[in-house]
Amino acid sequence: MLAKQKAKRILVIDVDVHQGNGTAEIFKDNKSVYTFSMHGEHNYPLFKEKSDLDIGLADGTSDKDYLYLLEKNLDQILPEFNPDFLFFQSGVDVLATDKLGRLALSREGCKMRDKIILKLAKSAHIPIVASMGGGYSTNFLDIIEAHANTYRLAQEIFF
Numbered sequence: 001m002l003a004k005q006k007a008k009r010i011l012v013i014d015v016d017v018h019q020g021n022g023t024a025e026i027f028k029d030n031k032s033v034y035t036f037s038m039h040g041e042h043n044y045p046l047f048k049e050k051s052d053l054d055i056g057l058a059d060g061t062s063d064k065d066y067l068y069l070l071e072k073n074l075d076q077i078l079p080e081f082n083p084d085f086l087f088f089q090s091g092v093d094v095l096a097t098d099k100l101g102r103l104a105l106s107r108e109g110c111k112m113r114d115k116i117i118l119k120l121a122k123s124a125h126i127p128i129v130a131s132m133g134g135g136y137s138t139n140f141l142d143i144i145e146a147h148a149n150t151y152r153l154a155q156e157i158f159f
Contacts, residue, residue: 001085002032011083011126012036013117015070016091016133017101019056023087024049024056032082038070040094040102056093061110066094073102078124086121086128090114092146093134100136107142111149118150118157129153130154 012035012078014020020037027033034052048054055069071094077091094102094113105113114130121128130150135143 001031002063007083008032009081009083010085010087011053011077011081012087012089013074014039014051014089015094015113015117015124016089017089017093017103019043019045019048019054020051020089020136021045021049024051024054027034028100034077034083036077037074038066040071043100043102055143057103061105062096062104063106063112066103066105066109067112067116070113072118074116078120083126086117088117088121088128088130088142089127090117090130090147090150091134092143093136095135095137095142095146097137097142098135099138103133107146107149110146114150114153115157118153122157127139 010021010033014037017040019039023035036053037051038055093101093104094105
């Protein structure tokens with residue numbers, strides 16, 4: 001997108017439970033891409049790359065604290081970076097039922113997370129790509145519903 005001049009400033013919002021180490025490494029020297037990762041501090045990978053902004057969360061972080069930190073940081077990033085495109089990694093391994101995630105979001109909390117990000121893109125008129133990621137709950141229904149909620153919300157908000 002940058003090379004074809006379809007975007008000038010891209011914001012990557014990675015809220016999978018694992019740090020967005022891939023995008024952090026790939027774009028570490030590219031000032032046209034801002035990488036924001038909100039992840040489990042004590043989760044894989046052990047050695048973290050440096051994103052433009054990393055929010056490492058304590059094990060057991062639940063809806064209230066998670067959503068507060070998400071909104072607070074997005075409210076600062078958006079006006080400072082002023083992106084014209086947004087990539088959203090919407091991992092659902094943040095759920096309390098996830099056997100690997102170590103965070104404690106409810107399905108409703110995960111849905112609110114997605115709503116915050118999708119509404120932000122809509123209200124700021126920023127095109128967005130949402131990618132599914134992560135999800136290792138023992139109850140497979142939790143994974144399916146959490147992922148489906150992302151796309152239900154996108155339909156509701158954008159259409």
